[in-house]
């Protein structure tokens with residue numbers, strides 16, 4: 487193998503983006519924790535275990551907010567308690583008194599904080615106690631997830647018709663919908679791989695003014711057969727489907743319906759949590775420097791030709807817009823040919839697409855010139871508005887990730 491060829495291979499950067507797979511051991515509460523000031527800090531991926539003991543005990547936990555476009559899902563599982571299983575879970579704003587959401591657990595039912603927006607970046611609180619403060623809960627587990635949700639009140643809206651698994655909307659991180667009439671069903675499709683763990687959580691009252699509907703969640707396998715149903719709460723209560731392990735790669739569909747209370751006020755927020763994190767499709771990037779000098783460098787004046795390949799292998803169309811970005815430092819590199827980019831900025835250019843069809847591969851070649859003796863990188867990124875904040879509303883946080891491709895000039 488020639489030195490140059492080997493150098494080219496080394497310079498090929500291949501990155502697969504997929505969900506975060508994390509499994510962490512549980513942590514145990516530390517008393518005293520009976521006030522917000524004494525709250526235990528929760529971590530995203532490790533459930534906290536505790537007990538309401540003695541009678542009258544209250545346990546506070548704190549979590550860091552991100553911003554108002556992010557929020558939390560939390561589940562209180564009291565099924566391991568040999569005494570009372572009737573718990574109360576409350577999410578509080580950073581003042582420790584403003585209730586964001588409240589739910590109760592009981593035999594066969596977890597309490598669920600579902601897609602509650604943070605009010606900002608300060609610490610927020612979760613509180614556990616027994617429903618009447620008159621019995622013990624010998625054991626509980628508190629699970630907590632942090633997720634981008636979108637603009638409050640404007641989370642990604644359903645698109646009718648979506649009543650069957652074949653007409654399902656592509657699932658966003660969370661979708662806002664309404665079961666507008668008795669026979670309305672709203673289905674959302676995700677692509678999941680074997681052994682991934684997925685749970686589904688539904689907020690039955692996004693406006694916080696009392697939801698009328700008694701929601702049911704159904705989950706279908708890729709062949710369209712019903713796999714599981716969940717209906718634990720009554721009218722106005724948040725729903726969830728316990729975490730399930732995906733048997734094989736494929737498209738899975740979760741559908742929302744209501745046993746009662748349908749109509750224009752039967753709104754909900756519903757979405758999947760995959761491997762403890764938000765649901766997002768996976769892509770692959772490959773960036774190559776096609777004409778590097780042996781030793782991975784350029785001289786001032788060299789023209790550097792790059793090939794960027796983006797591959798999306800999921801079988802679900804992602805509604806657009808979709809943008810593919812390249813970033814660079816203009817003091818180090820100038821653009822000779824931006825590969826017919828749709829927009830040229832001062833330190834970036836981008837290609838724009840209306841949507842992202844299944845099994846898409848995009849290959850772009852572009853040429854830069856080394857302008858000065860310095861170090862720079864070509865970084866790239868994607869913007870999938872559908873997974874950021876909903877249709878056409880890119881915000882300042884980006885779910886897409888930048889990958890730096892080092893380039894040294896001499």
Ligand SMILES: [Ca+2]
Pocket residue numbers: 515517536537538539543544545
């Ligand atoms: Ca306790």
Ligand SMILES: [Ca+2]
Pocket residue numbers: 517518519520543544545546
């Ligand atoms: Ca306590």
Ligand SMILES: [Ca+2]
Pocket residue numbers: 644646663664665666670671672
């Ligand atoms: Ca609907």
Ligand SMILES: [Ca+2]
Pocket residue numbers: 646647648649670671672673
């Ligand atoms: Ca529908």
